[in-house]
Amino acid sequence: MSTIVAVDIGGTQLRAATYKENQFQPIAQKRVETKASEPNAFSRLIKVIEDIWPQGQKVDAIGVSSPGPVDPHSGVVMVTPNIKEWRDFPLTAKLTEHFGVPAYLDNDANLAGLAEWKFGAGRGHHNILYLTVSTGVGGGVIIEDRILQGHHGLAAELGHSTLQEDGPLCGCGQRGHLEAYSSGTGIERFVAEQLKAGRESVLNPEKKNSAFMISEAAKQGDALSIEAYSIAGKYLGIGVANFLHAFNPSIVIFGGGVSQSGPLLFDAFEVSLKEHVIHPRYLEGLVIKKAELGDDAGLLGARALAELKLSS
Amino acid sequence: MSTIVAVDIGGTQLRAATYKENQFQPIAQKRVETKASEPNAFSRLIKVIEDIWPQGQKVDAIGVSSPGPVDPHSGVVMVTPNIKEWRDFPLTAKLTEHFGVPAYLDNDANLAGLAEWKFGAGRGHHNILYLTVSTGVGGGVIIEDRILQGHHGLAAELGHSTLQEDGPLCGCGQRGHLEAYSSGTGIERFVAEQLKAGRESVLNPEKKNSAFMISEAAKQGDALSIEAYSIAGKYLGIGVANFLHAFNPSIVIFGGGVSQSGPLLFDAFEVSLKEHVIHPRYLEGLVIKKAELGDDAGLLGARALAELKLSS
Numbered sequence: 086m087s088t089i090v091a092v093d094i095g096g097t098q099l100r101a102a103t104y105k106e107n108q109f110q111p112i113a114q115k116r117v118e119t120k121a122s123e124p125n126a127f128s129r130l131i132k133v134i135e136d137i138w139p140q141g142q143k144v145d146a147i148g149v150s151s152p153g154p155v156d157p158h159s160g161v162v163m164v165t166p167n168i169k170e171w172r173d174f175p176l177t178a179k180l181t182e183h184f185g186v187p188a189y190l191d192n193d194a195n196l197a198g199l200a201e202w203k204f205g206a207g208r209g210h211h212n213i214l215y216l217t218v219s220t221g222v223g224g225g226v227i228i229e230d231r232i233l234q235g236h237h238g239l240a241a242e243l244g245h246s247t248l249q250e251d252g253p254l255c256g257c258g259q260r261g262h263l264e265a266y267s268s269g270t271g272i273e274r275f276v277a278e279q280l281k282a283g284r285e286s287v288l289n290p291e292k293k294n295s296a297f298m299i300s301e302a303a304k305q306g307d308a309l310s311i312e313a314y315s316i317a318g319k320y321l322g323i324g325v326a327n328f329l330h331a332f333n334p335s336i337v338i339f340g341g342g343v344s345q346s347g348p349l350l351f352d353a354f355e356v357s358l359k360e361h362v363i364h365p366r367y368l369e370g371l372v373i374k375k376a377e378l379g380d381d382a383g384l385l386g387a388r389a390l391a392e393l394k395l396s397s
Numbered sequence: 398m399s400t401i402v403a404v405d406i407g408g409t410q411l412r413a414a415t416y417k418e419n420q421f422q423p424i425a426q427k428r429v430e431t432k433a434s435e436p437n438a439f440s441r442l443i444k445v446i447e448d449i450w451p452q453g454q455k456v457d458a459i460g461v462s463s464p465g466p467v468d469p470h471s472g473v474v475m476v477t478p479n480i481k482e483w484r485d486f487p488l489t490a491k492l493t494e495h496f497g498v499p500a501y502l503d504n505d506a507n508l509a510g511l512a513e514w515k516f517g518a519g520r521g522h523h524n525i526l527y528l529t530v531s532t533g534v535g536g537g538v539i540i541e542d543r544i545l546q547g548h549h550g551l552a553a554e555l556g557h558s559t560l561q562e563d564g565p566l567c568g569c570g571q572r573g574h575l576e577a578y579s580s581g582t583g584i585e586r587f588v589a590e591q592l593k594a595g596r597e598s599v600l601n602p603e604k605k606n607s608a609f610m611i612s613e614a615a616k617q618g619d620a621l622s623i624e625a626y627s628i629a630g631k632y633l634g635i636g637v638a639n640f641l642h643a644f645n646p647s648i649v650i651f652g653g654g655v656s657q658s659g660p661l662l663f664d665a666f667e668v669s670l671k672e673h674v675i676h677p678r679y680l681e682g683l684v685i686k687k688a689e690l691g692d693d694a695g696l697l698g699a700r701a702l703a704e705l706k707l708s709s
Contacts, residue, residue: 154676163678212548226643228540228547235540235645236524237678242642245675247635249562257675323559330554331538331643333547363557363569364466366475366549 087145089391090134090184093193093383094151095119096167101133103144104388109204111384113137119167126168131183138184147180147188148391150196150383157191157238189387189394191232195241196386197340197376198225199232203389205377206338214334215376216243218321218350219341221256222264226332232390244268248323266320269296269343272313284309300346314346315353322357329367340376399457401703402446402496405505405695406463407431408479413445415456416700421516423696425449431479438480443495450496459492459500460703462508462695469503469550501699501706503544507553508698509652509688510537511544515701517689518650526646527688528555530633530662531653533568534576538644544702556580560635578632581608581655584625596621612658626658627665634669641679652688 086106093100102114115137117129138144153165160177162168177188191199198215201207207215213227224243226233233240244264245257252261256270265271276299280290286309287302288294294302303310325337343350362368378385398418405412414426427448429441450456465477472489474480489500503511510527513519519527525539536555538545545552556576557569564573568582577583588611592602598621599614600606606614615622637649655662674680690697 154678224643228545229543231541233540233644236647237645237681239676239679240643240645242645242675245642246558246639247560247673250560250632250635259673259675320562323562327558327639328643330557331536331552331640332545333549333552333554335548361559361571363554363571364551366466367551369549 087392087395088139088142089388090138090144090147091384091387091391092130092134092147092149093387094130094149094165094167095193095383096152099130099133100384101137102384102388103137103139106392112139114384124170126170127174127179134180134184144184144186146186146391146395147177147184148387148389148394149176149180149188149190150193150387151176151190152193154239155190155192157189157195157234160188160190162190187394189390191234191238191386191390192223193383193386194223195225195232195234196390197223197378197382198227198241198338198386199389199393200378200382200386201225201338201340201376202227202230204385205382206374207336210334210336210372212332212334213336213338214325214328214332215338215340216325216344217341217376218267218269218339218343220269222268222324223341224328226334228332232393243324243328246324246327248320248327263320263324267317267324267343272296272299272317272343275313275316276309279309279313286310296343300349303349311349314349317343318350318353319357321350322354322359323361325354325358326361326363326367329362329371333367335370336372336374338374338376340382344375399704399707400451400454401700402450402456402459403696403699403703404442404446404459404461405699406442406461406477406479407505407695408464411442411445412696413449414696414700415449415451418704424451426696436482438482439486439491446492446496456496456498458498458703458707459489459496460699460701461488461492461500461502462505462699463488463502464505466551467502467504469501469507469546472500472502474502499706501702503546503550503698503702504535505695505698506535507537507544507546508702509535509690509694510539510553510650510698511701511705512690512694512698513537513650513652513688514539514542516697517694518686519648522646522648522684524644524646525648525650526637526640526644527650527652528637528656529653529688530579530581530651530655532581534580534636535653536640538646540644544705555636555640558636558639560632560639575632575636579629579636579655584608584611584629584655587625587628588621591621591625598622608655612661615661623661626661629655630662630665631669633662634666634671635673637666637670638673638675638679641674641683645679647682648684648686650686650688652694656687
């Protein structure tokens with residue numbers, strides 16, 4: 086029976102937990118706040134892991150979930166938005182050197198998809214499309230029960246699919262990506278532009294209106310806010326149609342804050358998805374579901390990755 | 398040592414060949430012309446296979462490549478443009494019933510990709526994007542040495558990715574797909590529209606100008622024809638950038654007639670691809686190559702599929 090230490094390097098928290106095989110709940114866990122400015126991120130990480138390391142028991146592997154581009158094949162964190170000092174940082178090699186056990190790494194969206202496949206909304210499915218719709222849009226893809234990583238481990242970057250060549254600016258500097266339309270940032274940008282152009286709304290044009298504030302205004306009938314979510318849903322439908330044609334999954338799982346917006350987003354999404362698939366068979370038996378694991382997706386994905394690696 | 402009978406149901410020909418494992422050349426092969434109007438397609442297929450069936454030797458499996466949507470999991474040809482009488486036709490079940498050996502089926506683009514992986518331009522690569530750019534645009538994807546098929550076997554329909562929501566009409570009835578821009582049909586449509594609008598060109602606006610005729614005019618300096626290929630190349634670059642983000646392959650292989658156009662298509666493609674990838678690492682070590690197997694890709698892919706199934 087294997088014992089796994091899972092680590093989730095999140096935006097605001099660093100979490101670690103120890104899991105026994107076939108036991109859903111961890112036998113130990115800890116979380117600490119992260120501060121981007123604080124140095125010695127690796128020492129702090131070591132400390133958190135040591136705090137939950139099981140005494141007198143063998144640990145078989147460490148699994149790590151990290152945001153930003155990582156190379157899962159070499160275990161290198163290329164860049165991570167939260168820890169500025171880590172650039173091309175050989176995280177798994179350093180963990181193995183310190184703890185003497187193998188360590189495995191992948192990015193947060195891939196591992197959230199893997200977690201939903203093994204423990205959450207995707208159980209029983211073999212081909213899964215996971216999308217987190219939040220500040221950005223991230224993807225995780227499971228194909229025949231395996232995580233899609235690609236040659237350099239950079240696959241499933243689905244937020245950066247061009248849907249409209251001359252569309253709005255994306256956070257990455259390019260135009261017309263799914264993320265530029267359907268992320269919280271995209272929704273906020275659309276509203277800010279329209280307010281600046283003098284469009285009427287209950288929202289204050291002098292302030293920054295968050296995606297959540299816009300969703301609240303929409304629920305009170307604000308036409309601009311309703312339109313913003315409707316556009317986000319429409320392009321989410323076009324993007325998902327493209328991904329159905331590419332991957333033909335049996336389930337699409339939505340995580341992330343913006344995916345909590347209900348009919349505001351998903352009414353337009355469903356109309357658009359049906360309109361943009363090229364054959365009704367892509368929708369036959371297709372399950373569309375919300376993610377079930379919430380904040381634990383990173384930890385559980387890191388755990389699932391380590392368990393998969395040990396058994397392969 | 399296995400013996401495979403491979404069948405390629407092509408647009409104008411029906412081909413069959415018998416292969417011995419570890420021997421590239423077939424020990425027998427036959428081709429006949431196909432006529433869409435001719436009935437009894439299945440009887441004709443049986444006859445061609447019987448003609449190359451090895452006497453006194455065991456055949457281990459039959460592999461079949463077919464155009465159009467097929468279900469590789471159930472072995473059903475849903476629709477095929479060449480044989481009108483086959484609609485939801487249980488091809489592999491009927492072949493197994495007749496010949497008493499297992500039969501496997503997939504579509505022509507998937508199998509051309511598989512053939513290039515095993516015998517052609519993609520040898521030694523584990524993650525492959527194959528695109529055929531011809532009358533249409535078709536895709537075949539290999540992920541970690543396995544063919545990407547998806548839940549209903551409809552994955553890798555990459556020609557029908559939306560790149561511009563309000564773009565030109567595609568053969569499938571939708572707008573702005575990669576195929577609408579970069580296929581031979583897309584190039585012909587653009588030129589016909591421009592000629593109709595009174596644009597100057599050496600091409601005759603009263604006639605149907607084929608993609609090949611347009612490429613010849615372009616080579617003689619015709620500005621409209623050069624522009625047509627340049628637009629095709631630009632959108633091919635946007636599409637491939639999307640697919641690199643999705644699959645992160647180590648090689649992109651181009652098959653099909655339009656991909657023979659050289660710099661006319663690929664100069665604009667390369668500029669556009671570089672412009673549209675979100676991180677230079679997607680291009681690091683990326684090989685971009687022409688397909689090597691030509692007309693034999695269907696037969697060799699059908700063979701590779703059967704060999705893979707036998708060994709799995």
